[in-house]
Amino acid sequence: MEKHFILTTAGHVDHGKSALVKALTGTDPDRLPEEKARGITIDLGFAELTLAGPDGETFHVGIVDVPGHEDFVRNMIAGVGSIDLSLLTVAADDGWMPQTEEHLQILLYLGLKRIVVALTKSDLGNIDSVTAQIREKLAGTPFANCRIVPTSVRTAEGLEDLKRTLAAELADLSPPRDIGKPRLFVDRAFTLRGIGTVVTGTLTGGTLRVGDTIFVQPKGISARIRSLQTHGRNVDVVEPGTRTAINLPDLKIGTDVKRSEVITTQRFEPSSTLDVVLTCSARLQRAVPIKPSTSAYIHHGTTRVLAKIIFAETHSLPAGESAVAQLRLDAPLLAFVGDRVVVRDASEQHTIAGGLVFNIDSNPKDFRQTQESTRLASRAIAPGDVALAVWTEFTRTGVIEPSRLLERSHFSAAEIATALRRLCDHGEIFLCENVGAKMLVWLDLRERAARLIDAAHRTHPERRGLELSELRAELNSISPAVFDAMMVDLCRTDFVRTGSMIARGSHCPSLPPEILPAAEKIRAALAAKPFDPPDRGTLSEDRHAKEALRFLIEQGDIVELNSEIVLLRDAAEQMRSTVVGLISDHGPAMASQLRQAIGTSRRVIIPFLEYLDRVGVTQRIGDSRQLRETKSATVARR
Ligand SMILES: Nc1nc2c(ncn2[C@@H]2O[C@H](COP(=O)(O)OP(=O)(O)OP(=O)(O)O)[C@@H](O)[C@H]2O)c(=O)[nH]1
Ligand SMILES: [Mg+2]
Numbered sequence: 001m002e003k004h005f006i007l008t009t010a011g012h013v014d015h016g017k018s019a020l021v022k023a024l025t026g027t028d029p030d031r032l033p034e035e036k037a038r039g040i041t042i043d044l045g046f047a048e049l050t051l052a053g054p055d056g057e058t059f060h061v062g063i064v065d066v067p068g069h070e071d072f073v074r075n076m077i078a079g080v081g082s083i084d085l086s087l088l089t090v091a092a093d094d095g096w097m098p099q100t101e102e103h104l105q106i107l108l109y110l111g112l113k114r115i116v117v118a119l120t121k122s123d124l125g126n127i128d129s130v131t132a133q134i135r136e137k138l139a140g141t142p143f144a145n146c147r148i149v150p151t152s153v154r155t156a157e158g159l160e161d162l163k164r165t166l167a168a169e170l171a172d173l174s175p176p177r178d179i180g181k182p183r184l185f186v187d188r189a190f191t192l193r194g195i196g197t198v199v200t201g202t203l204t205g206g207t208l209r210v211g212d213t214i215f216v217q218p219k220g221i222s223a224r225i226r227s228l229q230t231h232g233r234n235v236d237v238v239e240p241g242t243r244t245a246i247n248l249p250d251l252k253i254g255t256d257v258k259r260s261e262v263i264t265t266q267r268f269e270p271s272s273t274l275d276v277v278l279t280c281s282a283r284l285q286r287a288v289p290i291k292p293s294t295s296a297y298i299h300h301g302t303t304r305v306l307a308k309i310i311f312a313e314t315h316s317l318p319a320g321e322s323a324v325a326q327l328r329l330d331a332p333l334l335a336f337v338g339d340r341v342v343v344r345d346a347s348e349q350h351t352i353a354g355g356l357v358f359n360i361d362s363n364p365k366d367f368r369q370t371q372e373s374t375r376l377a378s379r380a381i382a383p384g385d386v387a388l389a390v391w392t393e394f395t396r397t398g399v400i401e402p403s404r405l406l407e408r409s410h411f412s413a414a415e416i417a418t419a420l421r422r423l424c425d426h427g428e429i430f431l432c433e434n435v436g437a438k439m440l441v442w443l444d445l446r447e448r449a450a451r452l453i454d455a456a457h458r459t460h461p462e463r464r465g466l467e468l469s470e471l472r473a474e475l476n477s478i479s480p481a482v483f484d485a486m487m488v489d490l491c492r493t494d495f496v497r498t499g500s501m502i503a504r505g506s507h508c509p510s511l512p513p514e515i516l517p518a519a520e521k522i523r524a525a526l527a528a529k530p531f532d533p534p535d536r537g538t539l540s541e542d543r544h545a546k547e548a549l550r551f552l553i554e555q556g557d558i559v560e561l562n563s564e565i566v567l568l569r570d571a572a573e574q575m576r577s578t579v580v581g582l583i584s585d586h587g588p589a590m591a592s593q594l595r596q597a598i599g600t601s602r603r604v605i606i607p608f609l610e611y612l613d614r615v616g617v618t619q620r621i622g623d624s625r626q627l628r629e630t631k632s633a634t635v636a637r638r
Pocket of ligand 1: 066124
């Protein structure tokens, strides 16, 4: 079995990180002339290591070598996002130093679970005392029991042991997750002659393929992947946990794409505020507590932006404590719920905190006024809990679009769908294809709609129901998708929809007593001259007459030919049968022949024939009418 992982180095300047990478892989990760000249690492370096696992697995390990110098912590952080394991170096002749400590804190803020310590330059120092010092420094951290392997690149001591130790650690790790949302935080962008723009980074969250359309975030510029490489080899597909080089010949370095940006295969909204649970390490006992409105650098992936820190409840954040905070960013970035950030002070001298992002689209105005942030912040306690993440999304909005729910998170669409179904099965939410809603919110909305329909029945008992457009206008705060889902849900039980109306299933339209006489008057007027009835205008002169006529049309007692002519249904039926009889006996007939046969006027026969055409009884050929093949047998009831 083959697995891909990313390993980074960490540790103080000059503690032998790059020398160790070279000894393990044969590749010198220091690639810049300035690095060679100064003998220190300045920017990230890369190498590849293939390890045999204890059970015959093959681990393809992409190594990211980071600088240890305090001036380049920014570059170090860019290298250690999205990693599986870190190799912390402590030199035997130097022991635990300031950037050993700072790098350790950064790894902790990023939520790393496993490290291996290489006690480097073992040819130079006292292994026992430095080992004891390392144990003391790691006590109380998740790394307290990590393996410490003395190594020397001079004598080759420990190198094989280190490889075995790394392989054993990797064998214990689950491979990087594929959640169908690939992200590549760009750490290098350069142009190759004859090839064009290439960007590199560590791929997480999903696979990339040659030919895929990608988006450069947060700008959203799109391009197609011409080719892909991993450690210098051309490949068609790259899996998460792999060092990846993407050839994007259509993009220009700098304007279109640069380090600090993110490559994705979906266009996502970037965020300008991030709600986080901010933690200030207890290891910073002498640090000044973080004050509200402090400006600081937020490191996320390979980017870094200045932000203002606003606390939800506390007045300041001392060492060893956590607080809910909002990071108001100077520039937008693409973050997912569950991402980690590292916070450094505005002078870029110290790492002051770490944060777990629990909300990526909060409204700065609501941040302190509602309980929302506290409720959402519970996500930070169990960042892997998809059910909690889904449920808290409902508690915040009430109604959501399932396909968009938590799309910017560390959960796959399938995991989210399962969590939704489970909540639906437990009656906690209403769920259909396009709408999900907290059950209480949904029932409330249903109740509002039902009340409006009932009220319409009371005010207009003669009508068949309430026009959907009127109901939609009354429920003006809901989206078309929610409205449609609501109609479907209502009609599943007590309500029915006919045409553009909705009504209680039990509703029987009836004319109120005061309108009955008007209805009788209309019937009588139509019956007096059934084939040449009075104009609609004369039939419905006042409000009662109008309501009565509408009722009779809705009931199907009266047929509406057009806005001016109406007929009693029986009259219309007789006229139809005369038309059908005549054409059947003598073939296609002109309007004038049909008019004479019925004994009606031109005013009526033309709209009547048009009506018969419409309902599929006849069809017009030139000046005459013939019967349709599949003609309906009777005048349709509306
Ligand atoms: N004696 C001895 N010297 C070593 C060993 N490993 C590295 N060195 C020396 O230590 C110096 C620094 O080594 P690097 O590998 O560049 O250290 P680094 O941790 O990568 O330094 P930065 O990347 O700048 O933080 C070099 O002069 C190496 O030759 C070792 O095992 N034994
Ligand atoms: Mg180095």
